[in-house]
Amino acid sequence: MSADPQRTLRSLLVSERSSFLEEKNRLSAQAQEHHLNYKVSVLLPECSSAPSHLDAALKSFSSFYLIRKLPLYELLDKQFLETAVYQGSVYGLSYRSRIDQENCVALTPNGRLSLSLDKDSYELLGVEGKPSRFNHRTTSRFVVSVDLTDSSMAPGGRGYQRLLTGLTSHVQLQSDFLLSHHPGGGAALQSLLSRYDWSEHSPEVSSRSLTHLSCPTLLTSDLQSCDPHSFLEWLGAVDADIGCENSSSSFLSSLVCPEPTVTASRSLSVSVCGLLLPQDVHRLIQELRCYLEQPRLAPWVALTVHGFTDSPVSWGNSEHGVLTGGENFYTLLLFHDHTYRLHLATGAPHTCPP
Template identity: 30%
Template sequence: MLAPEVWNFKPPSVALQVEKGSLKNARECVEFCVSNHYFNHSVSLILPSDCKLPISLSNGPGKESEYYKIRDLPVLELISPNFIRNFVKQGNSSALSIGTNIDSDTCVCLTPTGMLVLSLERVAFERLGLEGKPSFFCRMKPPSRYVVKIDLTETCFKPNKKNYERVVRCLMHNLKIRTDMILSWDPPDSSVCPSSVASYFSSLGYEVSTGRKEISTKKLMEVQIPKSIMEIDTEEALEWLGAISVGVDTNEWCDLSTGLFAEEDFNNLPAQFHQWTGFYTSRQITSFLEELMSYFRSQKDIPWISLSVQGFEDSAVHWKLDENYFHQSAENSYSILLDHNGKYVLWKTLGANRKFKTKSK
């Protein structure tokens, strides 16, 4: 017989931050959340309407640009003078190692601000020989994980400077980090093709392929839509929106909704759910949100819209340069709900930003 306490696991802890109010007075908060979430894996849109989205929106964020997968790329290539000059200091490059686990492997990312971040196990960190800090989430001594940050935009980070030459020497001789990466480049202006970065790495002899994007659409003929979704409890509203996203069937949906609202608080309306999956930069999400809001303002028959963005669980950072939680859940996502009265609700969900506790006998 199995001991019952063996299976008595608590769910992974997450932190939910909620902001709500007038978008006119808090637009900067929403823009900050969107622009500083650098690595985005999926984007979901819920519309309580049967209207047809314009092509510019139905194709999702980054419709005019692709992201690319580069196999077995040495991290040394990301600090080459040509790459920094053409793709870091001009436009914005976002790159992320794939096929690596944040809790056990070396994870690499390049933020659009030009910061190269290495998340390393202790042995790899000691071999590398560069300055870094212990992971915030490691309690043990010596720490089991370290984070190294290299600012590629510093004026002193160039050939023949001590700092640059030291980084090159460590990545060339001490620890030769090679990994599969996905990369997207937002050029400085529309006259430059985003695929230039793919051509650059291909000319160096690396295997470069176009990343895979998936589009999913669901249309629901008749759904019980809350009349005043902005006025209900924010966590319950988020759960209700999540029910749509995961495809809860109509009967179960009604049972769930009955517990949240009174029956007279509903309207039976059609609804649609769109999801785009791939690799999207923060600039692409920002542009998509601006276009979506412009469309929403012109459609007075749509009472509200909801946009949800999910990050990568194994990215070294989530918002800005904040280290990603890795002991239990590396959740990092946000959802935005907007209505025609200028009100908004913003949910940010991330793995609990606290150190993992261990019990000693």
């Protein structure tokens, strides 16, 4: 088989630079819009171990819950709406459901319930939606997006009753479900948890020490100092523990570190995995800023936040799907002078990141 290079699906990459000292910088809003995160990776050049304040931030991500075989109509339960959805920010996602093959559901902190459904489930549900933008030759998937905070979706309302009837009588969808709440954690979810088999999980933290790491010479936040695609390729290879030496005897990788380069004698790569809340990511970013205020041999650090591949949404309420890789992530380069460089990436044909 051969692939036509002209038909290769493109990806979207938005790059910008700004400063934390700039009042109009959009970083906080952009990070908050990336609701459903499964991994945060941090690279600290010229560092052998994270200082205590940074280590505490990496280990203090909020816990989350896995509810097994949750009927989706439970997300419309009146008590759940009143104690969780209306009172704070709920983050929820169907677990291990493949968005290109199965029904997937997400509940985002703005109170929006998003369902990505196969054709049969959508027709049985009987609720208005629209064809997925990730259909191929035939319309086989549909998306339904419901604002649970809208007056029409108040318990007893017409829209609420129609969706509830669809989920209880027409198509009884259920899924293992990841769920978290901010603020308050499990207290707001207790009434729902008490009715099902569930377990609480803390995000998993892992670290690797790296020696003699070739790094791009990133001295400023100038976007022209290093090609974004090459830099992200290199950073991804470091995170995945793939060598970038590109020696003649290696056939595993042709990746190289963007030039000009500098060798970091020691570096630290740290990752946190789980259902990660944007609030915790924001706190980690603030701690990385504090870290850079101390005298260091390297003038920058990098943080990458990965969204779930099989999430029905990526940024905000934008539909997400899988055609090639399902990628949706952003990388933040922080510099000691409080400037930063932000790269937001997603696959085609997604909506352009904010």
